[in-house]
Amino acid sequence: MSSIKCECGHxxxxxxxxxxxxxxxxxxxxxxxKLADMRYDGAAIRSKTHQRTVVDKIWNFFSSVKIGxxxxxxxxxxxxxxxxxxxxxxxxxxxxNEAQTAQYYEDNYGIFGQIYNALGxxxxxxxxxxxxxxxMLGISLxxxxxxxxxxxxxxxxxxxxxxxxxxxxxxxxYGEGQVDDPDAVMKKAAEKLKEQRYNIREKNGALLAEKGxxxxxxxxxxxxxxxxxxxxxxxxxxxxxxxxxSMWIREGEILAVKGAPGLYLENxxxxxxxxxxENTDEVFSEAIDRVGTVASNYQxxxxxxxxxxxxxxxxxxxxxxxxxxxxxxxxxKHEGFHIFQMDFKLDELSAMTFALENKETGESLGELTVNLxxxxxDYDLGNGAKVELLDYYPDFDGFENGEPQTxxxxxxxxxxxxxxxxxxxxxxxxxxxxxxQTLEPLGENTHKLAFQKAETRDVSGLTIRKDKTxxxxxxxxxxxxxxxxxxxxxxxxxxxxxxxxxxxxxVAGHTxxxxxxxxxxxxxxxxxxxLPAYTDQRDKEAQTDKPEGDxxx
Amino acid sequence: MNLVxxxxxxxxxxxxAYLAGTILFGGAVKGSKNEASASNKRWGKLGITVTIIxxxxxxxxxxxxxMASGHAPVSNMFEFTTAFGMLLVGAAILFYFLYKTxxxxxFALPIALVILGYAAMFPRDIQPLIPALQSHWLTxxxxxxxxxxxxLAISAVVGLIYLLKNIDLTKKSKERKWLxxxxxxxxxxxxxIVITVGFRAAGYEAAFDYVDKNDMQAEVVxxxxxxxGMNEYNAxxxxxxxxxxxxxxxxxxxxxxxxxxxxxxxxxxxxxxRLITRRRxxxxxxxxxxxxxxxxxxxxxxxxxxxxxxxxxxxxxxFAMIWAHEAWSRFWGWDPKEVWALITWLFYAAYxxxxxxxxxxxxxxxxxxxxxxxxxxxxxxxxxxVIAGLHSYA
Numbered sequence: 036m037s038s039i040k041c042e043c044g045h046x047x048x049x050x051x052x053x054x055x056x057x058x059x060x061x062x063x064x065x066x067x068x069k070l071a072d073m074r075y076d077g078a079a080i081r082s083k084t085h086q087r088t089v090v091d092k093i094w095n096f097f098s099s100v101k102i103g104x105x106x107x108x109x110x111x112x113x114x115x116x117x118x119x120x121x122x123x124x125x126x127x128x129x130x131x132n133e134a135q136t137a138q139y140y141e142d143n144y145g146i147f148g149q150i151y152n153a154l155g156x157x158x159x160x161x162x163x164x165x166x167x168x169x170x171m172l173g174i175s176l177x178x179x180x181x182x183x184x185x186x187x188x189x190x191x192x193x194x195x196x197x198x199x200x201x202x203x204x205x206x207x208x209y210g211e212g213q214v215d216d217p218d219a220v221m222k223k224a225a226e227k228l229k230e231q232r233y234n235i236r237e238k239n240g241a242l243l244a245e246k247g248x249x250x251x252x253x254x255x256x257x258x259x260x261x262x263x264x265x266x267x268x269x270x271x272x273x274x275x276x277x278x279x280x281s282m283w284i285r286e287g288e289i290l291a292v293k294g295a296p297g298l299y300l301e302n303x304x305x306x307x308x309x310x311x312x313e314n315t316d317e318v319f320s321e322a323i324d325r326v327g328t329v330a331s332n333y334q335x336x337x338x339x340x341x342x343x344x345x346x347x348x349x350x351x352x353x354x355x356x357x358x359x360x361x362x363x364x365x366x367x368k369h370e371g372f373h374i375f376q377m378d379f380k381l382d383e384l385s386a387m388t389f390a391l392e393n394k395e396t397g398e399s400l401g402e403l404t405v406n407l408x409x410x411x412x413d414y415d416l417g418n419g420a421k422v423e424l425l426d427y428y429p430d431f432d433g434f435e436n437g438e439p440q441t442x443x444x445x446x447x448x449x450x451x452x453x454x455x456x457x458x459x460x461x462x463x464x465x466x467x468x469x470x471x472q473t474l475e476p477l478g479e480n481t482h483k484l485a486f487q488k489a490e491t492r493d494v495s496g497l498t499i500r501k502d503k504t505x506x507x508x509x510x511x512x513x514x515x516x517x518x519x520x521x522x523x524x525x526x527x528x529x530x531x532x533x534x535x536x537x538x539x540x541x542v543a544g545h546t547x548x549x550x551x552x553x554x555x556x557x558x559x560x561x562x563x564x565x566l567p568a569y570t571d572q573r574d575k576e577a578q579t580d581k582p583e584g585d586x587x588x
Numbered sequence: 589m590n591l592v593x594x595x596x597x598x599x600x601x602x603x604x605a606y607l608a609g610t611i612l613f614g615g616a617v618k619g620s621k622n623e624a625s626a627s628n629k630r631w632g633k634l635g636i637t638v639t640i641i642x643x644x645x646x647x648x649x650x651x652x653x654x655m656a657s658g659h660a661p662v663s664n665m666f667e668f669t670t671a672f673g674m675l676l677v678g679a680a681i682l683f684y685f686l687y688k689t690x691x692x693x694x695f696a697l698p699i700a701l702v703i704l705g706y707a708a709m710f711p712r713d714i715q716p717l718i719p720a721l722q723s724h725w726l727t728x729x730x731x732x733x734x735x736x737x738x739x740l741a742i743s744a745v746v747g748l749i750y751l752l753k754n755i756d757l758t759k760k761s762k763e764r765k766w767l768x769x770x771x772x773x774x775x776x777x778x779x780x781i782v783i784t785v786g787f788r789a790a791g792y793e794a795a796f797d798y799v800d801k802n803d804m805q806a807e808v809v810x811x812x813x814x815x816x817g818m819n820e821y822n823a824x825x826x827x828x829x830x831x832x833x834x835x836x837x838x839x840x841x842x843x844x845x846x847x848x849x850x851x852x853x854x855x856x857x858x859x860x861x862r863l864i865t866r867r868r869x870x871x872x873x874x875x876x877x878x879x880x881x882x883x884x885x886x887x888x889x890x891x892x893x894x895x896x897x898x899x900x901x902x903x904x905x906x907f908a909m910i911w912a913h914e915a916w917s918r919f920w921g922w923d924p925k926e927v928w929a930l931i932t933w934l935f936y937a938a939y940x941x942x943x944x945x946x947x948x949x950x951x952x953x954x955x956x957x958x959x960x961x962x963x964x965x966x967x968x969x970x971x972x973x974v975i976a977g978l979h980s981y982a
Contacts, residue, residue, distance in 0.1 A: 074945070100945035104938050111934040118924040118971070143801065143838055160922050279918075310716045318592055318656050321713040333719050363719035364915045375917040498917045508919070512906055519898045548894060551687060551887055574883040 043199065050084035053077025056195055058202025070572060071205040073545055076194075078186035097171075097178035106172045113168065117159035120144055120151050130158065173265045176258045184255040191248055197241035203531050206543035207550070208557060212567025217534045223564035224532055224542075231556055233530070241533035251547060253522020260515025267507030278501035281377065285385070285408075286492035289340070294499050295372050299340040299353050305379055305493035308332040333376050334362045335495040339369060361497070371501050378496025384446045385492045389468070389484040391420060391455060400457055402487060407446040419458040422484070426452040431469050439467065455482050528553055532566070542566050592714065595652040598645045599670065603704055605642025606677065606697045609635050613694035617876055632690035636681065639693055643681060646674040657714045660727040664715055665972060668730065669707035672968070673700045675731075675738035679892070683742055687888055691880050696745045702774060705781045725911035732903025733929070737964050739896030740936065743889040744961030747954035750885040752877035754951060757870055763951075764870070770958065771869035772858055779854025780846070787812045794828035796821045801837035808842055812849050816841035843973055886950050889957050890943065897936050904929040928967040935960055 038046045045056035052065040052072055060066045061077075071077065082098040085091040096102055120140070123130025130136045140148035140157060155162050203209060214220045221242060225235050233244035271277045280293035284302045292298040308331045312320055315331075323329060337360075340353035359367045367374040385407055391400040401416030407429065414422045428441040431450035439450060450469035456462075460481060467474040468484050527547040535541055542561075546553040550571070560566060616631030650671065653661040661667040680696035717726075748770065755763045794810045798818035808818055810828075817831030818841045835841040858869070865872055908929065909919035920926065939956045942948040948956070 100941055104941050104946075107934050107938045107941070111931050111938070114927050114931050114934070117922065118927050122922055124922075145836070315716055316658070318714045319716045322711075322715040325711065325713060326715070329716055330718055331716065362722075364723040364725075366914065366917070373917065377917065500917045505913075505919075512909075516898070516902060516906065519901060523894045523898050549887075549891060551884070571883070574881070 048079045048084065050079035051077060052079075053202065054199075055190055055193065058195070058198035060201065060205070069205070070207055071202065073206075075183055075187045076190040078190035080186050081182050094178060094182070097175045098182040100179070103172075103175045103179060106168060106175060110165075110168050110172065113159060113165055116156060120148060120157065122160065123158045169265065173262060176262050176265075180255050180258045184252075187251065191251065194243065194245075196236045196238040196243040197533060198243075198531055200533070200535055200541060203533065203541045203543035206531070206545050207571060207573050208544035208553065208569050209542070209572055210561075210567045210569025211535070211539055211541040213538065214540050214565060214567065217538060217540050220540055220564050220566060221532060221534070224560050224566055227560045227563040228530065231559070233528075241531070244530040244532075245528070247525050247527045249527075250521055250525035251527045253518050253520075253525070255518070256521055257515045257518025260511050260513070260518055262511070263514060264508060264511030267504045267511055270504045270507060271502070276503045278372070278499060280499045282497055282499065283380075283494050284335075284497060285383065285494045292339075292372070292374070292499055294501070297342045298356075298369070298372070299342075300374070300497075301338040301340070302495055303336040303338060303358070305495045306332060306334040306336070307379060307381060307493070308334075332362060333379060334360050335376055335379075335497065336360050337367065337374075339367065361495075371503065373500045375498040375500070376495065377498045380494040380496070382491040383494050384449060384489050386490040387449065388487040388489070389422075390487050391416060391422060391457070392483055392485050393459075394481055394483050400482075405451065407449060421456050423454040423456070423463070424451060425454055425465070428452075428469075453484055455480070455484065457482060526552070528556070530557065530560070540567055542569055544569070591652045591656040595649050595656060596712075598649040598652065599704075602642045602646035602649060602674075603701065605638050605645060606701050606704075609639035609642060609693060610697040610701070612638055613690040613697065614876065616690035617694055617879060629688075632684075632688070632693075635690055635693055636684050639677065639681060639684075639697065643674070643677050646677065650674060653714070657716075659717055659721075660731065661714075662730040662734070663717060663721055663726065664710070666707050666710040666712050668734065669703060669710070669968065671731070672734045672738060673703040673707065675735050676700045676703065676741055679735075679738045679742050679896075680745070682739075683888060683892065686891070687884065689880075689884065689888075691749055691877070691885075692742065692745060692888065694876060695749055696742065699741075699745065699774075702777050702781075706777055709781060709784045720915055723911060723915060725907065725914065729903060729907040729911050732899060732907055734903070736896050736898075736900025736903045737932075739892055739899060740964065741896075741961050742892035743896070743957035746885040746889045746892070747957035749877045749880050750882055750889070750954040751951070751958070752870060752874050753880050753885075754882060754954075755870075757868065757874060764868075766955075767870045768868050771873070772854070775858045775861070775869070776850055776854030779852070779857050780850035782857065783812065783849045783853040784846075793825060795824040797824060798822070799837065810842055810845060812845055814841070815845045815848050818842065840973075882950065886953060889953060890949075893936055893939060893957070893960075897940070900936070901933060905933060924971050925967065928963070928971050932960070932963050932967060935963055 037049050039049060039051060039061050040046055041054035041057060041059055041061060043054060043057040043059065045054055047055055047061060052060065052062050053076065054061055055076075055078065058071075058077075060068075060071065065072060065077065080098075082095040086095060123136055126136065126139050128135050128139070136157070137149070137152055140152040142148075144151065151157055159165055204211075217240075221237075221240070225237065225242060225244075228244040229235055231246075233246045236243045236245075278294040282290065282293045284290050284300060286302050286304055289299055289301040292300050310319060310323055310329045310331045312323060315323065336358070338358045339356040341356050342353045356369060361367050361374060361376045363376050366376075386404050387407065388402055388404040390402045392398065393400070400418065400420040403414040403416060403422055405411075405414075405424065405427075410424055410427045412424055414424070416422065426439070428439050428450040429444050429446040429448075430442040431448045432440045432442040434440065439452070441450075448470060450467065450472075453466050453468060454463045455466060456464075464480040464482055465475070465477045466480055466482075466484060467476055468486075470486075473483060526549050529545050531541075531543045533541050542557075544553055544557050554571065557569060561568065612631055612635035616629075616635055650661060653667075662671050676696060677700050680692050680700070683692045684690070751763070751767055755761070755767055757764055757767075788811060792811055792813065794814050796808050796810070796814070796818055798806055798808060799820040800806045801819075807824075813829045814831045815833075816839075817834045819835060819837040821831065821834060821841075823830070831841070835844065861869060861872075908926065912921065912926070913919040935956075939948075939953070939960065942956070943953055
């Protein structure tokens with residue numbers, strides 16, 4: 036690789052803007068500028084110097100801030116488009132059924148909804164192209180950090196104290212002038228700067244004061260954090276890293292926890308509470324009047340059981356781990372599993388009681404209770420009366436070809452086909468019993484099953500999660516935050532002071548940001564040490580802005 | 589006087605103090621030739637004193653309401669917007685002490701006043717917390733996010749000053765048009781306040797039955813003449829106007845009606861101002877901005893993004909993810925509010941990269957800061973009231 040030789044004799048790598056030794060401008064572009072481009076302290080960055088091979092081209096593509104910002108904007112716009120209509124995972128059914136999903140968008144949002152769904156915008160965040168954009172951002176973060184970070188690190192590590200006057204003159208804060216005793220002024224300036232916690236290096240009548248260099252690594256630290264974060268998100272796709280299940284559990288039921296082998300959960304009771312005028316503080320009364328019902332609590336009391344390690348599969352000797360009340364915002368936590376209160380159904384039927392009656396006399400021959408979870412085949416009512424349950428339809432949905440149909444196995448609308456046998460009717464009578472409906476398919480009966488009462492219970496909807504990527508995500512987030520604070524709340528400040536040949540003193544200052552604070556420090560040093568006055572070479576309005584007595588009063 | 593009344597009175601005190609503060613800061617700017625003048629300092633000191641008194645009263649409102657309800661008052665639209673106004677003033681005070689310029693206060697206070705006025709249009713009663721909000725993360729996440737947004741908003745305030753000073757209003761240009769559009773938007777918000785207060789004072793009410801998007805019968809009460817009717821509406825109040833058009837179930841016709849009335853009122857107000865003064869609003873405000881030091885405004889704008897961005901990241905993304913993980917079983921779920929927080933974050937990230945690497949300073953930077961504030965406001969207003977996901981309030 037070729038190199039550029041500076042007037043001072045230092046050999047700089049190709050692409051260097053400012054001589055890494057003395058600070059003279061090297062490139063023609065840099066020479067044409069009034070102020071030095073201090074972004075990477077003028078160091079050569081890889082993307083500016085390697086432009087030949089395919090690898091170079093790919094590298095240069097991803098190292099370009101222009102491309103980086105374009106990717107950010109593309110993600111931003113895409114993300115916004117995804118909020119125009121609800122995404123599939125927020126619609127009923129969650130988008131599991133494609134035809135149903137399409138129907139939903141068409142029914143609710145018309146032609147626009149149809150197009151939105153057809154273009155895949157209804158599942159935008161899971162689309163290949165959105166993920167590609169995020170992936171490109173990740174690559175860009177890696178490349179740009181290496182491309183800029185390494186040269187900047189080298190450049191700042193090998194700073195020379197006595198930079199060339201042309202370097203000082205091209206700094207934004209610059210001043211020069213005659214002083215009586217340059218050595219004394221330099222000495223006092225060093226004193227004051229030390230007081231301001233600058234690290235001072237002196238050489239050949241020149242002085243370099245520097246502090247907060249570590250703030251310059253902030254962007255690279257936060258980029259590293261983001262890369263780790265994105266890596267953590269990617270890990271989720273691997274099997275075993277992420278469990279996401281949901282289950283319905285009825286009061287009194289014990290079920291295996293989905294996605295968590297060996298764990299069992301018992302629902303000991305669900306509670307749903309609302310705020311009322313009686314149970315809440317009086318400050319809320321106006322709001323409760325205006326809004327009506329406001330929920331105050333959703334709670335599932337559970338007992339968690341676990342089969343001991345090494346137990347045979349299917350063995351029932353599970354041990355109680357703990358009892359816990361799961362409420363919103365307070366999931367049950369066990370061995371990395373989190374169980375959340377997510378949903379509920381109130382008053383699901385659990386048992387129905389009927390009385391066997393003589394239709395004419397109304398005489399009761401006894402009662403039977405059908406446990407809907409565990410319906411029996413025969414119910415003996417004594418005295419020669421019995422009822423046989425021929426068939427059970429938990430979620431009766433009408434007839435198809437004369438056959439009763441059930442929509443789901445959930446007892447939302449139970450229906451029964453009974454055979455009633457009494458001493459009067461030893462051959463038995465068939466009756467179809469549903470809620471508010473009785474059919475006698477095989478002719479007129481003398482007996483009927485009269486509904487007496489129902490028992491209900493609540494059902495809790497729980498979500499089970501296990502996310503092994505959380506530590507990686509937390510690590511990434513923490514590093515990102517540290518880097519962000521490091522780069523945002525701390526500044527890298529430098530002053531260069533040197534005597535020139537004709538007995539003058541030159542002073543220049545640079546900071547990564549917060550120029551007002553830098554000026555304040557330089558003002559203090561100038562006053563204490565008698566340095567020549569400086570100007571902000573960028574601030575065109577500053578000349579007219581010096582303190583003046585515009586109003587005498 | 590009970591806590592709730594005290595709280596209300598303190599908020600009113602703050603409102604008056606901010607008005608006075610605006611006038612005093614105006615005096616500071618008017619009497620000075622430029623940023624560093626003596627008059628600036630004297631009036632500026634008065635202005636900042638009154639502003640701090642207002643801020644303390646505002647803080648008093650916040651604390652007493654917190655004591656009365658038992659939870660941080662950031663749980664509905666009124667409370668959140670009022671808290672955001674308070675933090676915006678807090679951020680303006682911080683920047684006054686960092687840079688000693690009355691201009692930030694002069695422009696930030698009226699914006700805070702408009703925000704407070706906007707907040708007051710929502711139901712102000714103290715509401716009990718629904719289960720999802722019963723968490724200490726409500727306090728931590730919402731206050732941090734709002735603080736971050738308030739600090740970021742300062743960049744838009746100084747950006748506006750920068751643009752008012754540097755855009756040549758005597759020549760026709762895109763920039764002049766957009767600057768005037770910003771002014772117009774502010775007037776529309778005023779229009780919203782005027783029209784809401786007006787119809788409220790008149791006691792206007794029109795009740796309707798309608799069929800919502802889940803095919804359920806529902807009831808809605810308009811407090812403005814119903815320009816648009818809800819899906820399959822059926823008037824229940826006699827003698828009110830008939831809606832001009834019926835909306836499909838996915839559109840909230842009541843919100844649309846309020847919006848339309850606000851635009852009508854705002855537009856009338858805008859043209860009245862133009863007619864009476866014979867000037868663009870930007871021209872009316874410009875004299876207050878011409879004494880600004882552009883370099884300083886640019887510096888303050890950049891600094892406020894630097895200070896606000898990490899706070900916003902912490903509050904609106906990191907704390908949000910921790911809470912979402914506790915409450916909704918996942919740290920990220922692409923809920924519209926989450927997405928718009930991410931969009932805000934990406935936008936300011938772009939701002940920082942453009943500034944650092946592509947030299948977008950001064951005017952470009954100022955425009956970006958104003959757009960950033962528009963995104964924050966969009967997330968507060970439109971996402972809550974129109975898009976409405978898991979975060980919708982009130």
